[in-house]
Amino acid sequence: MDFLSKFYFNYRRIIKTIQIYLLLAGPGLIVMIADNDAGGITTYAATGAKFGYNLIWFLILLGPVAYFVQEMTVRLGAVTKHGHAEAIFSAFGSFWGWFSLCDLTLVNWLTLVTEFIGMTAGLAIFGMPPVLTVLIVICIMMAIVVSGRYWTWEKLTMVLCLVNLIYIPAAFLVHPSLDQVIHNGFIPNFPGGFNGELFFFLMANIGTTIAPWMIFFQQSAVVDKNMKEKDIPWGKFDTVVGAIFTVLVAVFIIIVTGTLLKGMDVESAAQAAGILMGVHPWVGTLLAIGLFDAGFLGALCIALTSSWAFGEVFGWAHSLNYKVKEAIWFYLFYFFGLATAGCVVLIPGAPLVLITLFVQVVAVTLLPAALVFLIILLNNEEIMGKYKNTLFDNIANITIVTVIIVISSLYGISTLFPNMFG
Numbered sequence: 001m002d003f004l005s006k007f008y009f010n011y012r013r014i015i016k017t018i019q020i021y022l023l024l025a026g027p028g029l030i031v032m033i034a035d036n037d038a039g040g041i042t043t044y045a046a047t048g049a050k051f052g053y054n055l056i057w058f059l060i061l062l063g064p065v066a067y068f069v070q071e072m073t074v075r076l077g078a079v080t081k082h083g084h085a086e087a088i089f090s091a092f093g094s095f096w097g098w099f100s101l102c103d104l105t106l107v108n109w110l111t112l113v114t115e116f117i118g119m120t121a122g123l124a125i126f127g128m129p130p131v132l133t134v135l136i137v138i139c140i141m142m143a144i145v146v147s148g149r150y151w152t153w154e155k156l157t158m159v160l161c162l163v164n165l166i167y168i169p170a171a172f173l174v175h176p177s178l179d180q181v182i183h184n185g186f187i188p189n190f191p192g193g194f195n196g197e198l199f200f201f202l203m204a205n206i207g208t209t210i211a212p213w214m215i216f217f218q219q220s221a222v223v224d225k226n227m228k229e230k231d232i233p234w235g236k237f238d239t240v241v242g243a244i245f246t247v248l249v250a251v252f253i254i255i256v257t258g259t260l261l262k263g264m265d266v267e268s269a270a271q272a273a274g275i276l277m278g279v280h281p282w283v284g285t286l287l288a289i290g291l292f293d294a295g296f297l298g299a300l301c302i303a304l305t306s307s308w309a310f311g312e313v314f315g316w317a318h319s320l321n322y323k324v325k326e327a328i329w330f331y332l333f334y335f336f337g338l339a340t341a342g343c344v345v346l347i348p349g350a351p352l353v354l355i356t357l358f359v360q361v362v363a364v365t366l367l368p369a370a371l372v373f374l375i376i377l378l379n380n381e382e383i384m385g386k387y388k389n390t391l392f393d394n395i396a397n398i399t400i401v402t403v404i405i406v407i408s409s410l411y412g413i414s415t416l417f418p419n420m421f422g
Contacts, residue, residue, distance in 0.1 A: 024340045026154045026237060027221035030301065031070060031214050033161040036187035036249045038118020039111060039359055040208035041269040044120035045199055048257030048311045049266035051272025053176075053349050056185030056251050058202065063247035064210040067239055068396045069371065073215055077222030084219040089371055091380065098160060100373060101313060103366050108213050108306045109266075112341035112358045115302065117352045118295030120345050121270030125277065125288045134342040138309055141338060146331060150320040163293040164249060171252035171284040174259045175224050181255060199410050200212045206404060207245070207362070212370040213305045220308035221377025224319050230254075232387065241361050256283060268352075299338065307334040 036044075040051070047055055073084065080087055085104070089097035119137055120130040144156055192198060218239075227235055257272055260279055267274045269291045276284035304320075306332050311318020317327035324331050344350060375397050378389040 028238030029242040038295035039114040044253040048254035049261040052258040054191040056084040067243040073219040077219040086307035115299035122292035217305040219339035
């Protein structure tokens with residue numbers, strides 16, 4: 001085979017590979033990028049303003065952590081053809097099933113509130129009244145999900161994922177010092193020493209990078225997309241790509257606020273965007289647009305996660321491939337979650353900033369229980385067969401659970417005994 005023939009053969013093989021990936025891409029990319037939701041953007045912005053570049057290394061470590069957790073849902077969904085809520089009820093019985101579902105419902109609803117906080121705050125910078133934002137957002141989200149096809153919903157959501165990458169060019173506009181980013185950000189360090197404040201930020205960043213809703217969402221999406229066991233390698237690759245992008249976005253947000261707002265006590269991404277409007281209008285505008293998109297994308301996925309879970313448990317038709325009249329309870333529950341969360345934002349005097357950061361900590365506190373269920377399911381050979389966890393998978397995931405429990409415990413101890421860590 002001559003050079004041109006080889007080139008043409010390899011070119012066609014590459015194009016075919018890309019086409020296959022684009023056909024199967026979606027659940028991993030969406031769950032990872034949607035994880036950079038309004039609460040996440042606020043957490044990263046506050047982290048950069050408080051600690052500068054110093055915790056970039058910690059966020060980079062969270063990328064592989066998120067992948068190890070989420071790739072298990074790909075295998076579990078493709079093998080069992082069941083969503084996570086249904087899998088827990090089947091394997092552990094109704095007591096633990098209801099515990100898991102109530103856990104998910106609480107965290108999801110609180111997180112939905114933070115998404116509306118981010119959306120209303122982001123558009124308020126441009127003069128949009130919160131009431132109008134809530135009404136328009138709910139109408140658009142309902143229109144997106146009632147199309148009657150998972151494929152349509154997925155492609156529209158992936159467009160929103162592209163907008164979430166707006167923080168990457170924003171970081172280049174602030175002209176950060178590459179030497180400082182590498183020296184301060186990539187060498188592990190604990191700025192200010194071990195104390196309750198640092199633990200709070202570490203927990204908030206874990207909570208916004210790995211959340212219980214993500215486990216339920218990706219598994220249900222894999223099932224709704226009708227992925228097979230042969231598609232598992234592609235699902236894993238999709239999750240890797242998503243994990244890379246979620247870390248990139250987080251790092252670039254920290255670079256933006258760490259460069260322009262270092263040393264400031266920033267309570268929210270909206271506040272950071274407002275301040276940046278006066279310092280660098282273009283960066284402030286990009287941050288505000290990104291905050292709205294992050295909230296919209298997060299709300300779209302989280303509300304759907306709850307609907308999928310309740311549909312699985314109660315036996316409702318629970319697929320985006322059904323029309324509204326075929327799955328009325330599925331869509332009503334979706335609307336109910338959005339409407340009630342949106343109303344909280346409109347309550348005068350509600351402590352919205354405190355809610356946003358608090359939810360991230362609550363999420364990471366409840367995360368170990370969700371991870372334990374997942375690990376046990378993935379070690380059940382009767383359920384998983386040859387796709388069960390390997391020794392390496394178990395070591396990695398048990399380490400993740402242990403670290404989260406340790407950090408949560410240290411945070412609790414530092415709160416009760418603030419002088420213990422100096």
